[in-house]
Amino acid sequence: MMTQLARYLLVASVIAAVLAAMVPLAVAQEPRVVVYSSAGAEIGEELAAAFMKRNQNIKVESIYAGTGVVWTRTRAEAGRPQGDLCMCGGSENFDINYDLLESYKSQQDADIPADFKDAKAPPRYYGMSLPIQVIIVNSKLVQRRDYPRGWKDLADPRWKGKIIWANPRLSASAYAQLFQLIKIGGWDLVKGVLANAIITPSSGLAYQGVADGEFLLGMTGEGNVYDLRAKGYPVDVIYPVEGTGLRFDAIGLIKGGPNPRSGRLFYEFTLSRDAHMLYVKSGSRRSVRPDVPTPPGMPSTSRIPLVPYDAVKAGKDRGINLIIFDELLAKK
Structure with a gap:
């Protein structure tokens, strides 16, 4: 004859088996x-x-x-x-x-x-x-005649403290910007831009900082500029005269x-x-x-100054490029 304890254990085991069977069914x-x-x-x-x-x-x-x-x-x-x-x-x-x-x-x-x-x-x-990288400018704070024309202009001392740039180690778009700066003007250009820029951990903070008027210039994907403009922010897009890479x-x-x-x-x-x-x-x-x-x-891509973007080299050189960038940032 089954004892009360044995009967309890049997019922408990049956319930456990039913619950176990129900889990994968629920999933x-x-x-x-x-x-x-x-x-x-x-x-x-x-x-x-x-x-x-x-x-x-x-x-x-x-x-x-x-x-x-x-x-x-x-x-x-x-x-x-x-x-x-x-x-x-x-x-x-x-x-x-x-x-x-x-x-x-x-x-x-x-x-x-x-x-x-x-x-x-x-x-x-x-x-x-296709996140084409551009320069974003606050059109309320910068007159059109004073707009930078390209990447090299971002190293002009007149923009010191007025540029916001996301950290290339944390942002893929910022790394694409760094890679293009290196290709266009080498590390001397990077040093010049870095001397003028405030580094932020987020690419979102970069373009929003310009839209809010905290900074005059930044670098970002073109789509962010058009989105901000549609929302009523005073921003303009600048396609650098030196060209910008067609990456995806x-x-x-x-x-x-x-x-x-x-x-x-x-x-x-x-x-x-x-x-x-x-x-x-x-x-x-x-x-x-x-x-x-x-x-x-x-604008159609045919109206934008585009340059080849070597994604394979960008990936291959990423490690050493970020080490050098970190060293420059530490000395800033």
Whole structure:
């Protein structure tokens, strides 16, 4: 005859077994995708909302941070990945962290030009937008006749303390700016700009600082200037006369991500024309897709002085360039 204790243990074990069986069922009923992003919450939430509208059973969890922070986290988790996708800065960042990415040929591979995706097949990343780097100026505080014309003008002593620049170690766009300054004028130009600039840890603080009138000039992606102007801020965009590099931001699947099916669905969506139209409408971003128009008010790339941007060299030289920059910053 079963004792009361034995009966209790039996019931408890049955309940535990039922609960254990329910856990994976609950997870299966609530699939999710985890996105690591440095693209900004505004466009990130637009993409997530549009995706979840089409895939109502999948929840998008977006984690936002600077590009350097995102990739550091992704590498730290390599043994047990917690994210499914990285939407994190220019292609040079993806080349540096190539081993963390999954090879996958998108159904929309043919819609993405060869210049804007991983050259290897199957690709480990695809381009999303073209973050052309420009000079932002507060048009209320600087008269048009006094505007700088290019990168070299930022080293003019008259701008001392009036320029804000994000830290290239923490910001992918700021590193792209540093790389272009080195190419145009070497480290002497970098020293001159650094002597005039206040360094901030966030690229967002850089362009917002100019918009708010705390600084006269800054460096940023062109889309940020057009967004601020649309919101009523007194800002102008300057395309440097020396030229600015045509580089692209990318997205890729994290190798071994916890939600591979949902991750690929979200990946395919971000590469679609509909998603790229969101980049244009919500973030004033130029799409890498030829079938997506230029954002309203922006000049065509044919009217912008462009120069080649060697993303492979930018990635290869990143370590030594940041060491030298840190040394110069410490002496500032």
